[in-house]
Amino acid sequence: MKKNIAIIMGGYSSEVEISLKSGAVVYQHISKEKYNTYKVHILKNKWVVVDDENNEYDINKHDFSANIDGNTIxxxxxxNxxxxxxxxxxxxLAYFELxxxxxxxxxxxxxxxTFNKRDCLSVVKEYGIKTATSFxxxxxxxxxxxKIIAKVGLPCFVKPNNAGSSFGISKAKTKEDILPAIEKAFKEDSEILIEEFLDGTEVTIGVIEFNNKVKVLPMTEIVSENDFFDYDAKYLGKSQEITPARISDELHKKLEITASKVYKVLNMSGFSRSEYIIVNNEPYFLEMNTVPGLTAASIVxxxxxxxxxxxxxxxxxxIEMALNK
Incomplete structure (x- = not known):
């Protein structure tokens, strides 16, 4: 008997439209012969199953079921x-576990x-993973x-602590840039971090569970047309994403070991994509994304x-990894 799979998409953040695109691609590529698949929009004002004709059916939040044409699914x-x-x-996910x-x-x-950049950095530092100096x-x-400049220097990055897709991030090049950057970041989150600028090659690395093993995927070098890998670079084509990254075999091995170690020390499972800057042949961990973009053009x-x-x-x-847990 085929399993019923809910593909949840949308959300409550600035990333809602990107998530809807990712979810639609997942829905498109999951075999309808293997699974019964349902698009579920999780939005601030409604939780609904959306069929291929855009009819909507409310999700019962008591047990996450839906009544579709008289049948309880x-x-x-x-x-996710x-x-x-x-x-x-x-x-x-806490609700699903309950x-x-x-x-x-x-x-x-x-x-x-992992979503809380400050806390994530605090944990990986304890395992000897190099990170940028932060305020x-x-x-x-x-x-x-x-005081900020004395600790992190200039230029520096100002980031919301809990946000993705580079929303609210600024590169402050001068003292005068810092306050507007802080104000911009606070529009996304009530907590921010300010990091030193690391001048090096940016590499992003997908690590997943695949066939019951931790698998480090081929690495991607990011060459942005902009000052950094911002929203336009990620989604509007203003960057080169070079896979595999143009790095030495020695550095590739070092990054592979580091990425696998970070995934394991954070007790991760499922998807992840982490950002690193290479400075003097050493990888510096920036952050981890645990629901990376899943369109065909996305990095993972x-x-x-x-x-x-x-x-x-x-x-x-x-899906099979989740069902077998």
Missing amino acids: SFDCVF AIHGNPGENGTI IGLKHTSAPFYQMAL YLNKGDSIDID PQQAAAAGIGLPELFHNA
């Missing part, structure tokens, strides 16, 4: 394609930990620009393709 597994809140920060519904992501605590601010804190699917893994196999593996 219960789900065997949820494929929500970037940001509540999919990537663990909120909805009601006993399997899903393709890591447990809710791991998702919350933290909460909304309402007094802001001492000179590109990396999977370079490893000989097509989208259907990538998505089916995630």
Whole structure:
């Protein structure tokens, strides 16, 4: 008997439209012969199953079932394609774990930990992983620009602590740039971090569970037309994404070991894509995305393709790994 798979997409953050695109691609590529698949839009004002004619059916939040044409549909597994809140920060996954519904992501605590950039960096540092020097601010804190510059220098990056797709990130090149950058970041989150600028090659690395093993995918070198890998570079084509990355075999091995170690020390499962800057042949960990873009043009699917893994196999593996937990 075919399993019922809910593909959740949308969310409550600035990434809602990107998530809807990722979810639609997942829905398109999962075999309808192997699974019964349902698009589920998780939005601030509604949770609904959306069929191919755009008819909507309410989700019963008591057990995450739906009544479709007089039939109650219960789900065997949820494929999580929500970037940001509540999919990537663990909120909805805690709910699924409470009601006993399997899903393709890591447990809710791991998702919350990795989504919180400050906390994630604090954990990996304890395992000897190199990171950029950081300065933290909460909304309402007094802001001492000179103190910030003394710690992280110029230029520096100002980031929301809990946000994705480069929303709210700025590169501050001068002292005068810092306050507007802080104000921009606070529009996305009440916590921000300010990091030193690391001048080096940017590499992004997908690490997944594949056939019950941790698999490091071929690495991608990011060459942005802009000052950094911002929203336009990620989604509007203003960057080169070179897979495999143009790095030495020695450095490739070092990055592979580091990426696998980070995945394991964070007790991850499911999808991940982490960002690194290489400075003097040493990888510096920036952050981890646990619901990376899943369109054909997105980086993790590109990396999977370079490893000989097509989208259907990538998505089916995630479902089977979740069902077998």
